Amino acid sequence: MKNNLNKGILCAAVAISIASCGNPNSETVEQDATSNTTEVKTEKQGQAFIKDDESQPTVLDIAIGSPDHSTLVAAVQAAQLENALVNAGPLMVFAPINAAFEALPAGTVENLLKPENKEQLAQILKHHVTAGNYSKDFLKKFKKLGQASDLSVKVEVVGDEVFIGGAKIIASVEAGNGIVHVVDKVILPEN
């Protein structure tokens, strides 16, 4: 599982570096040249859209680069949380893999992705984010974490494994603005 996952992320990163996504940036450059600066500005609002190929990837970059997190990324984009995820933070993101979303009752994800459910979706996603940056080992010191949702999640240690709100940390990647802990479940607020 771990190996597969890592290979997945790894392949995605390679793919990105080659293909550079079907991205708006290359188009905006051309627009710039044809002088309509007003339009160009509306294309990129906020830190998430800064072109930076020197800094360590942010938690957002890492999620985007992982094919195992395409559902999570789609959800972040639907909730328009990109700019918060590139903030100086520090941010600790518990990133459920696609399979975790698939394990939710049928239709849950589709429903959350509807524009009218944006607030609810944002709340659930924020429940996966802590203002902090702690390694899996260090997390063993905690009993609970205060999440950006304004709610707490339990931290449980079973043997060498760490569970956050019932979701197991299966891999961890350091980011320029924090850390991504890959988890096997979606962490739903208790109420």
Add this chain to the structure above:
Amino acid sequence: MKKLINSLIVLALVGTAISCSNSESGGKSNKGALASSAAEKVYVAPGEHDEFYAFMSGGYSGNLTVYGLPSGRMFKEIPVFSQFPTSGYGYSEETKPMLNTSFGFVPWDDAHHPDISQTNGELDGRWIFINGNNTPRIARISLTTFETEEIIEVPNSAGNHSSSFITENTEYVVAGTRFSVPIPQKDMPIKDYKSNFKGSLSFISVDPEHGHMDIKFQLMMPGFNYDLSHPGRDKSHGWFFFTTYNTEEANSLLEVNASQNDKDFIAAVNWKKIEEYVNNGGGTMMPANYAHNVYDESTHTATTTMKKEVLTVDPLKVPGAVYFLPTPKSPHGCDVDPSGQYIIGNGKLSADLTVHSFDKMIAAIEAEKFDGEAYGIPILKFEDVLAGTVKSGGLGPLHTEFDGKGNAYTTFFISSEVVKWKLGTWEVIDRKPTYYSVGHLMIPGGNSRKPFGKYVVAMNKITKDRYLPVGPEMEHSAQIYDISGEKMELIYDFPTHGEPHYAAGCPAELLKNNAKKIYRLDENKHPYAITSPDQAKVERKGNEVHIYMSTIRSHFTPDNIEGVKVGDKVYFHITNHEQDFDVPHGFSMIGQNSSELLIMPGQTKTNTWEPKKVGVWPFYCTDFCSALHQEMQGYIRVSPADSDIELSWSLGED
């Protein structure tokens, strides 16, 4: 596993130029300048003046910068806590005492929260105060000369952060400690912090006529971190409110250990009650050692007095003077609305804002609705003081200012935005992104009874791509929003100097007609001043050589000096004889282990030079003072230490 993750990180690094995500997120607000008429709103035509002054703290520059709003033009950097070679502040003999402390000469500080003096809760434009955070100090700056006039060190304090906020008649400038420490300081194990360290809250009286500061009393509070503060106003005048965090009293890894309690406190201090107690002989005088540095405008000279005691007050000895208001999640900003009714605590790890009601607080105190106590200080019941909660949807709320029209504006660091909400109904009215990660915000008069709610300035911590790139280190960015309408409108963006933590603004009319243009030469009481060039002279006292020098366009008197020897210490006492607005002269000497001097019309400044090499050495004027500026120069002949050449000086002699 580790290896895999490492290689994953490396590969991720390779592939970061991605940002291939969507591209909306608030894009509508940033149309071209012309389309939204933003350009018109910020355009101040050549020769015209701005509508407001903005005084922005310089943070780690140690200084205070003066800007105009809405243009964002910077007019001046006022040296406060840092040596400033541009003018010689902290280098000249006259200003070196300004930076004296009980730790010796401390030529730098971290300047945080400027606040303009008030009368009846409204800005009066006499002085502006600012705190040095690192080596606890409070400075007072004149708003006629725009120069630092006084700095008082704050003993028993460390990390002077919940400072320097003014009560509504400038009775006090208040300075609270962020870090609690042993009081008095002593050699003890750090792990014994809990219940042994104390947090001091200092009430520094301000003389109504001259502005001179004096520590009236220090309240010795439990060893929490006192983060920010604001005075009560109008109905709550007489109270002062301080946010606290680390009520856990952790001494290590605070990012974990100081976030264990769901709620910390806002400490409500009835300073009028304590003032009365102190005036009736209450309190305990304790030995202390702290510097009080005062600059005298008539002698152009600062002096340091070391003060040896300070009056301390145990809050338990003044019943009814201090209460704790439970406030969620390590509150940072502590802001009071113009009516004095609402006290807002922004839990920086929360999404919501907590608003306490002053009336409810008073009622809860009277009805003794307590939820236990902390070190003997009553904790009021949360639900009995809570006025409301603002469900903002933002992340990382920090600070709030007010427009005087019933609205509040709060910054959110993590979600990078300013959120406008309504006092009383707590509904969110508007939100606009900032670029990026905003800290403080400022509305001129926005923390007084009478805000001027036309613009809000957001001061950001992160700049990234806002301006042309200049390498890894950049000035911080600020954005101005027009707040005259229902929705905020971003109208301008400009870089700020240092790190503005907070700012204070006021209408230009309040200050511009009082700003001094020159110092009168006939009022110059500097002991080394000369009021006429024919008083120019050079005196030897042992190995000290004192040069009484004058400047006028475009020469120094004298400009040829002989008889100086290696090993001497030369004092240049220079009086600028100009009496014409904006005609300073500068002075610099080759090889001087110091800075230049910039001497204003009518002013005297002194700098020293210890010549190490035999020869004939030039000095010159550093300020382009006139068409003959390049001719404004002179020579000093330096002879060997055992030379018997007599002192002589001249101007225009062969």
